[in-house]
Amino acid sequence: MRHRDFAAFIAPSLIAMFLFIVLPVGSIMVQSLFVEHDQVLVTTKNCGPFGCKEETRVDTQATEKLRREEPLGKFNGLGTYFNRAHLAIAQVGQIFSGNHGFGDIVSRLYDLPFYKALSFTLVYTFLVTPLCMVSGFLVALGVNAIPRMIKGPVIFLSLLPYIITPLLGSLILFWMINTDGVIGATLQLIFNDPELSLKASPVLTWVTLIVYGVWHMTPFAFVVFYAGLQTLPRDTIESAMIDGASRWERIRNVVIPHLLPLATFVALILMMDNFRVFEPIVGFSAAANATSLSFAIYNDLNGQTDQLFGSASATSVLTMIGVIILLLPVLVRTWRDFKGRAR
Amino acid sequence: MRHMRAAALAAFGFIATAGTAYAGCGIDQGSVRILSNDFDALGIIIDAAKECAGDGVTVSANMTTEHKSLQVPALSVNPARYTVATIANNSIAPLLTKDLIRPLDEYVKKWGGELDDRQLIRVDGKVVAIAFMINSQHLFMRKDVLEEASIKEPPKTYAEILAAAKKIRDKGIMKYPLAATDQAGWYLATEFVNIYLATGGDFFKPGSAEPAIDNKDGLETLKTMKALTQYMAPNYMSVSADEMKNMYLSGNVAIMNQWGSMVEAHTDPKGPAPKIAANTILDPAPTLKGHDIPASALWWDGFAIAKNISDKDAEASFQAMMHALRPQVAEDHPKASVWLAKGFNAPKSAQGILKTASGGARPYPMSPYMGLMHTALGNELSDFMQGNESAEKALKDVSAAYRTAARETGFLQ
Numbered sequence: 001m002r003h004r005d006f007a008a009f010i011a012p013s014l015i016a017m018f019l020f021i022v023l024p025v026g027s028i029m030v031q032s033l034f035v036e037h038d039q040v041l042v043t044t045k046n047c048g049p050f051g052c053k054e055e056t057r058v059d060t061q062a063t064e065k066l067r068r069e070e071p072l073g074k075f076n077g078l079g080t081y082f083n084r085a086h087l088a089i090a091q092v093g094q095i096f097s098g099n100h101g102f103g104d105i106v107s108r109l110y111d112l113p114f115y116k117a118l119s120f121t122l123v124y125t126f127l128v129t130p131l132c133m134v135s136g137f138l139v140a141l142g143v144n145a146i147p148r149m150i151k152g153p154v155i156f157l158s159l160l161p162y163i164i165t166p167l168l169g170s171l172i173l174f175w176m177i178n179t180d181g182v183i184g185a186t187l188q189l190i191f192n193d194p195e196l197s198l199k200a201s202p203v204l205t206w207v208t209l210i211v212y213g214v215w216h217m218t219p220f221a222f223v224v225f226y227a228g229l230q231t232l233p234r235d236t237i238e239s240a241m242i243d244g245a246s247r248w249e250r251i252r253n254v255v256i257p258h259l260l261p262l263a264t265f266v267a268l269i270l271m272m273d274n275f276r277v278f279e280p281i282v283g284f285s286a287a288a289n290a291t292s293l294s295f296a297i298y299n300d301l302n303g304q305t306d307q308l309f310g311s312a313s314a315t316s317v318l319t320m321i322g323v324i325i326l327l328l329p330v331l332v333r334t335w336r337d338f339k340g341r342a343r
Numbered sequence: 344m345r346h347m348r349a350a351a352l353a354a355f356g357f358i359a360t361a362g363t364a365y366a367g368c369g370i371d372q373g374s375v376r377i378l379s380n381d382f383d384a385l386g387i388i389i390d391a392a393k394e395c396a397g398d399g400v401t402v403s404a405n406m407t408t409e410h411k412s413l414q415v416p417a418l419s420v421n422p423a424r425y426t427v428a429t430i431a432n433n434s435i436a437p438l439l440t441k442d443l444i445r446p447l448d449e450y451v452k453k454w455g456g457e458l459d460d461r462q463l464i465r466v467d468g469k470v471v472a473i474a475f476m477i478n479s480q481h482l483f484m485r486k487d488v489l490e491e492a493s494i495k496e497p498p499k500t501y502a503e504i505l506a507a508a509k510k511i512r513d514k515g516i517m518k519y520p521l522a523a524t525d526q527a528g529w530y531l532a533t534e535f536v537n538i539y540l541a542t543g544g545d546f547f548k549p550g551s552a553e554p555a556i557d558n559k560d561g562l563e564t565l566k567t568m569k570a571l572t573q574y575m576a577p578n579y580m581s582v583s584a585d586e587m588k589n590m591y592l593s594g595n596v597a598i599m600n601q602w603g604s605m606v607e608a609h610t611d612p613k614g615p616a617p618k619i620a621a622n623t624i625l626d627p628a629p630t631l632k633g634h635d636i637p638a639s640a641l642w643w644d645g646f647a648i649a650k651n652i653s654d655k656d657a658e659a660s661f662q663a664m665m666h667a668l669r670p671q672v673a674e675d676h677p678k679a680s681v682w683l684a685k686g687f688n689a690p691k692s693a694q695g696i697l698k699t700a701s702g703g704a705r706p707y708p709m710s711p712y713m714g715l716m717h718t719a720l721g722n723e724l725s726d727f728m729q730g731n732e733s734a735e736k737a738l739k740d741v742s743a744a745y746r747t748a749a750r751e752t753g754f755l756q
Contacts, residue, residue: 035750035751035752035753036751036752036753037753038753038756039440039711039752039753039754041550041551041552041711041754043549043550044466044467045465045466045467045468046464046465046466046467046709047463047464047465048432048461048463048464048465048474048643048706048709049461049462049474049477049641049643049683050477050641050643050700050705050706051706052465053706053709054549055708055709055710056547056550056551056552056710056711057439057440057466057467057710057711058439058440058711060439060440060441060442061442063440063753064442074753076751080751083747083750083751084743084744084746084747085744085747085748111726111732111736111740113722113744178578179576179577179578180593195577197576197577197578199577199578199580199581200577200578200580201729202729202731284581285526285527285581285583286581287527287528287722287725288526288527288531288580288581288725288728288729289580289725289729299718299722301412302412303714303715303718303748306437306714306715306748306752307412307415308748308751308752310751311748311751
């Protein structure tokens, strides 16, 4: 291919990547280095239906002047990254310089919003991803074995949790696990504990969210593995059967190795998806017990009256770094496979 | 076919005459575009404003609960996307801070004849918004349950509420007789604000954005909030106002400090629980021992006119809103809200709010950084409420989280 043809061929995707990936990411990175201008405050008398009161307000003209001089805001360097809402360098330093042992360190770190969000995000990612893959694989094996006639409907039903919008799915479950709801009341009956509420304790909330996550994402793993099962080499399976391999041995020695490249792909996508867990936290009103990095960003942008763009951008950049670290092992593996094959 | 055409023509003629008949707002022309929160009482106002449409005047409205996040960007552009923003004492702050609304003194003089003086929201002597209704939380109590527990006087203070709850529980009537909107986030913070206001304390040091909640008033507030939870269903951290309504209507709650604007849903004799509705007492918000300030923030709802629009549109918008706020509209819908309209005869269902206000409850602060404080409270108090943290630590965390956000928004250096 000539260079010109190659350039013309690749240009549209380069432009698209620049517009939709490089620009937004770049703008977020720039944004995260700035905070808003100092607000010039004056005390005024405010009156309304409930009488008058001395309150402060922002001197808009003076503040506007500052804003015009530096339209991007006040340069803060990495200040936002290091403040209490993010990496909390000062607080973490204090925790490590004076503490009462490991438990104290953990509980005090967990008290800081970023580490609280990070810990749930990581636990969620590392539990939901493998559990989804296992359950997806089992469902795929099961569906693959049932008679042709009912396969269509069964596949459709198995996909349902994935089709439902996560927010709706979690809201419906939220109502069901209510102490008056079907699941909540049944659990109370089973454990014979009228006090039992899945919403009350942090541990049970985490369990609920993780179970929900597995329920929601399993169909994705299932559908990919099921597609992979359709490409199983029949002759290998048949020769394994002739050799007297049991069903378990066939799965272990033929099916799993065959699906391994797919598993890498599924793990990659699931990890990315789970790392940005967000909707169930809103749907389950779980913010008191579990927050995630995405939820922290949402919280910054959805404040009562103000939007903390700098803070949200910093969390976004930290999330991106997190995703890269998380995916690194998988990416390195894929790269090695690729190079190995190319050779 | 011919019939249809005739019918269409007739319908068209009807609409046209209807248009001229309603254009009695005194507006020649202009575009009125309203951004508002989404609840019934606002719908009434907006429908009334829409009567001004026709003959060169267009009235459109976007009613959405996401109005708070829309208003600043939508009013920042020039010309602004909306000409009217309905606001409350908390949501007016960012519009004032970013200088997005215009002074209304001149308009009030020209067209505001029917307004009461208390409807005018003045900042630094200038009218910046017009209030048209008020709201607050106040006590909703089950008369039958109190009687069954032989409580003669309905409780008035938090101490009495706790005593009453104990009696109700001890008699085996209800295990969890209390409820509060303690859902982490906005609601939890609102509960703190309500009780903290009742201590008489202020949220900030005078004249600055320095937080001032880390004191004995703050501790008393948290102590009260926590003490109440021992009589609440274990999932109290996920209860919002709507959830609390459902709990009350299911007969699971005897005493609660609920939003006055939701009174209709609780006392509707044709609603899901007519027996509970008939047995509901509406009393002012409770007070704290040693204080006599009812524990609920007072809220007003009103409207402001955007700055970045033509004077023509601004005038049309103000006139349309004046048409919508005429006392007749309040008289036609007396139960929809506690209207501030002149001569409005409040029905019995409004007594909870009115008594809370006349009892000396304090308004929700209009300070520009109160929103940041509210967010910090909503995020940082949940550990304490679940018993994982001391009250002192929780208040320190709130101050620290608030300071971080206030530094980023330039209120603190």
